[in-house]
Amino acid sequence: MTNMTKTITLPTAPREFGLYINGKWVAAQGHKLFERCSPAHGVPVTRTIVGTEADVNTAVAAAKTAFEKRRWAGLSGQQRGDVLLKAAALIRERAEELAVLETFETGKPISQSRGEVLASAGIYEYAAGAARMLHGDTFNNLGDEMFGLVTREPIGVVGLITPWNFPFFILAERLPFILASGCTVVAKPSDLTSATTLIMAEILTKAGLPDGVFNVVTGSGSTVGEVLSHHPDIDMLSFTGSTDIGKRVLAASASNFKKLSLELGGKxxxxxxxxxxxxxxxxxxxxxxxxxxxxxxxxxxxxxxxxxxxxxxxxxxxxxxxxxxxxxxxxxxxxxxxxxxxxxxxxxxxxxxxxxxxxxxxxxxxxxxxxxxxxxxxxxxxxxxxxxxxxxxxxxxxxxxxxxxxxxxxxxxxxxxxxxxxxxxxxxxxxxxxxxxxxxxxxxxxxxxNTTISGGPEMPSGGFKQSGIGRETGLYGVEEYTEIKSTHIALGPRTHWVS
CATH class of the missing domain: 3.40.309.10 (Aldehyde Dehydrogenase; Chain A, domain 2)
Incomplete structure (x- = not known):
């Protein structure tokens, strides 16, 4: 039997996970734990930490330090792409482990989980190339005494809140593009389906991602999600979930005028x-x-x-x-x-x-x-x-x-x-x-x-009306996490204003 066809048995005890902050596992001491049961079988499958405001603050501080020290943003697109390519290879190595955990926590068919994990690896490979394609523009039409540059710069620390229905795949439609832009991240997966996001943090560290660039705090939306939404050191927030919660995230973003990417409900x-x-x-x-x-x-x-x-x-x-x-x-x-x-x-x-x-x-x-x-x-x-x-x-x-x-x-x-x-x-x-x-x-x-729910990471995704703001995936999905800066460079002597 191959690794992908062998019989899967339910665990006799739930698998325990810590938080992942600054490139290391944070143990559960002093934390409450959330036990997740398989919705298809009723047996405990995973146990994760119920994160606190203090945990979020620690993770955001680690992400901010990593960004300000330019551990990631200061690398070339090729260097960032190399890490994403290595991460894709490691996803493929651990594909069965990831797929089984995804099925245990979500209840989705194992064949679907396997397909989503392998497709996710492909998205990381695409994003690796996109990291090298990000560029600005030049303006040589400002006259002989002025030259213009337009540069795209990573926006900073991104809060990433993902849902329970496609925890690993939706993470893959967000995270590698955010990383390709040079940003750092604090992620909050759904408390129901946290396991594969935590494993992805471990994979990225092994792939060479610098400490503090990707951090994961598990827990409830009412605590971890709310703190991320209001946090003054989160520069942008990506949220995927219901329109009702999206409205609350939109209101919270006013605390420091966060940029938002929201993929919300649909009918x-x-x-x-x-x-x-x-x-x-x-x-x-x-x-x-x-x-x-x-x-x-x-x-x-x-x-x-x-x-x-x-x-x-x-x-x-x-x-x-x-x-x-x-x-x-x-x-x-x-x-x-x-x-x-x-x-x-x-x-x-x-x-x-x-x-x-x-x-x-x-x-x-x-x-x-x-x-x-x-x-x-x-x-x-x-x-x-x-x-x-x-x-x-x-x-x-x-x-x-x-x-x-x-x-x-x-x-x-x-x-x-x-x-x-x-x-x-x-x-x-x-x-x-x-x-x-x-x-x-x-x-x-x-x-x-004449098809539905098909396509790859090359094209953007997002919604009109109350289905969201912004676009994910494709080169658009990298640009979404950047700021545009205009630079005017004077050539030659200045004509003085005061004679």
């Missing part, structure tokens, strides 16, 4: 036109709302279908959903795993009940199962949904799909944009003109045509 539409390849569209729609058990910010939870094909599409959807494999995430054949915790499980269950109460028609409803052994929800599809129903307006963050019919292209665009969010959208059609009109008209940061 993302799939638009299926009558000429679409229906089998492809059905498969894409199912992937869009079932991937990661629907706990995906860019997943498609609203399905807009041209009315003439709606009955056939519903039939195909129900047939294909019946073959979806939901269950134990340690089974490599599983496609949909567990819901992350009891609170989220209850939230999804409540929305399903609300859909029934508000007279939406159930197309499919699987079992809702919660016990000490695991938290699972089979995919649920509602039709005859109207735009005022809760299941059509709210981000549920679970495998629940709301179908809204349309008759014209204009109506489809209107329904797609009838939301406070603008994170992503997916269009299914074989008509290039329809596709491009929709691409131009839909207000969303990412749009897919």
């Amino acid at each position: 993302n539409p799939h638009l299926v036109f009558a000429d679409a390849q229906l089998e492809d569209a059905v498969d894409g729609v199912i992937f869009g709302f079932c991937f990661n058990a629907g706990q995906c910010c860019v997943g498609g939870s609203r399905l807009l279908v041209e009315k003439s094909i709606l009955p056939k599409f519903e039939q195909l959807l129900a047939q294909k959903l019946s073959r979806l494999r939901v269950g134990d995430p340690l089974n490599p054949q599983t496609q949909v795993g567990a819901i992350v915790n009891e609170k989220q499980h209850q939230t999804i269950s409540d929305y399903i009940a609300r859909g029934v109460k508000q007279n939406a028609r159930l197309v499919t409803q699987g079992n809702v199962h919660a016990s000490a052994e695991g938290l699972f929800i089979q995919p649920t599809v509602f039709s005859d949904v109207t735009s005022d129903m809760d299941i059509a307006t709210d981000e549920i963050f679970g495998p629940v799909l709301a179908i809204l019919p349309f008759e014209t292209e204009e109506e489809a665009i209107r329904i797609a944009n009838d939301t406070i969010y603008g994170l992503s959208a997916t269009i299914w059609t074989q008509n290039l003109s329809i596709a491009m009109r929709a691409v131009r008209s839909i207000r969303a940061g990412r749009v897919w045509v």
Whole structure:
């Protein structure tokens, strides 16, 4: 058996982690501990420190010192890229360890975790190249007596708050780009899914990252997250999570006018036109709302279908959903795993009940199962949904799909944009003109045509409207963490103002 196919067994005792500050592990003495149970199995899998304000202050001080002493910012793009390349190689060496921990803490299928870990290594490799591409500009058009330079400089100490749904992958969509810019970082992963972020800190140190450049403080958002949001020595904050919490982060940033990068909620539409390849569209729609058990910010939870094909599409959807494999995430054949915790499980269950109460028609409803052994929800599809129903307006963050019919292209665009969010959208059609009109008209940061939730780190990600501020990944994602400085250089003698 290979390392990636051997049988995985649940731990007999949880794995313990400290904080990671200034290139070293900080032991748990004197700290409270948080024990995380697998949401699919109900057994303890990890134990992490509940960080305090003092821990955040220590980590921020270490990051600030590292930045001011230019341990990282003072290196060349090639030197920073070399560290990121080495980190990518070490991720690949520890891929199975990272994937298993990710599945234990999140409940996502092990095949998905393995794919995300290896894809993350590829993102670090891309960011290594981006570190060498960062550049400024020159202005030679200011006359013979003036020369202009525009330089990009790292913004400073970045606070990085990441969510529980893709803890390692979303970290990879942020951290290597921040590091490529020359910034230092204090990260707070979700208290539910901290393990792989802590291991990444260890990997980066082994790869040659100077002490203090990347620090991790685990704990609650109400303590660690709040302190980072208000901290006067945090120059920029990257937050990925709900729009409600994003609003609080935005308000807190006023304490020292922090620059922000926010990727927030979404209520993302799939638009299926009558000429679409229906089998492809059905498969894409199912992937869009079932991937990661629907706990995906860019997943498609609203399905807009041209009315003439709606009955056939519903039939195909129900047939294909019946073959979806939901269950134990340690089974490599599983496609949909567990819901992350009891609170989220209850939230999804409540929305399903609300859909029934508000007279939406159930197309499919699987079992809702919660016990000490695991938290699972089979995919649920509602039709005859109207735009005022809760299941059509709210981000549920679970495998629940709301179908809204349309008759014209204009109506489809209107329904797609009838939301406070603008994170992503997916269009299914074989008509290039329809596709491009929709691409131009839909207000969303990412749009897919005849595919969904695909692509690599080359292109930027982010949201319109209440789905966020700023862009991550791509060269844009490096530039996001820089300040632009204009320098005017006088050539020759000064013409005196006072004679």
